[in-house]
Amino acid sequence: MLSNRSFLEHEIPYRQLDKLGISKKSILALNKDILSTFMTGGFTPLLKMEVEGDGKTYIFLGKLRMSREPKGGVSLYVLPLRTRTPNDKDLRLDEPEMEHLRHGLILKKNVYDEFNKKTTYYAQLDGETNAILKVRARDVAIPSVVKDVDINMEMRETLRNGMPVQIDADGTPYTIGIDLTEPSGYRVLQGTRDDWDAAIAREWDKVHPEEIGFWLADENGWDYQELSDSKLHIDMQYALDDDIDLDEALNKNQGASIRI
16 A cells, blocks of 8 residues: 555656656656655655746756645745745744754744634755745654664653653664655654764754765764865855745746645
8 A cells, every 4th residue: 555655656746847847858858766765755866947927938957845735735845045044934933943944853832823823834955946845744654663763752752752762673773863864754763863963963964065075975973074075065156046936937837736
């Protein structure tokens, strides 16, 4: 049985992709591992996109993910590369909360509407695009068993609060934590909590070399290598200013379902 986040080839929203300047041929020609990730609800790497709006042509880099609507339809979620991180209109984050995200940490926040109804969100910064990912906490299913190890109530509560937990599976340490870039909403890393923190630091350094200048090169150690390969630098020529809103240009035709 297909999971709620698995998609069939005929479900790929080609019309919406076309609005982004991405053809059916080019999406199906993606590396098989990348295409497999896309077909199971994961993000693609940065792809070049093109959108017409307000009499202008916007060319930018961005990631794509498919998501399934409650009634079974498929929508396309776009993370454009931006020069800075725009605040989320629903979360309305303050500076300490933004700084929390900049450190690669998960933020859990309650948001109240005009009727004082509460919705709890997880938020996470995608370092490659400067986008804030947010998911309703109730939509992330905390696992009860990982690697045949029961996740007890105390650990589950820690996970629900956005903090990773470490388990031992037959002498091998694993760390579980919320990760909104994963289709499941969480990640299982072979390693300790220190390895988890090091992985977050390494990922941030690789996409933001201008802040560190060095990156963790050895997956199994702490050897640093000077960042000299220009290919590791993200081309900010194709980054949108944070105040450019593509929603209207992408969704002006009835039936389109593209989320920014």
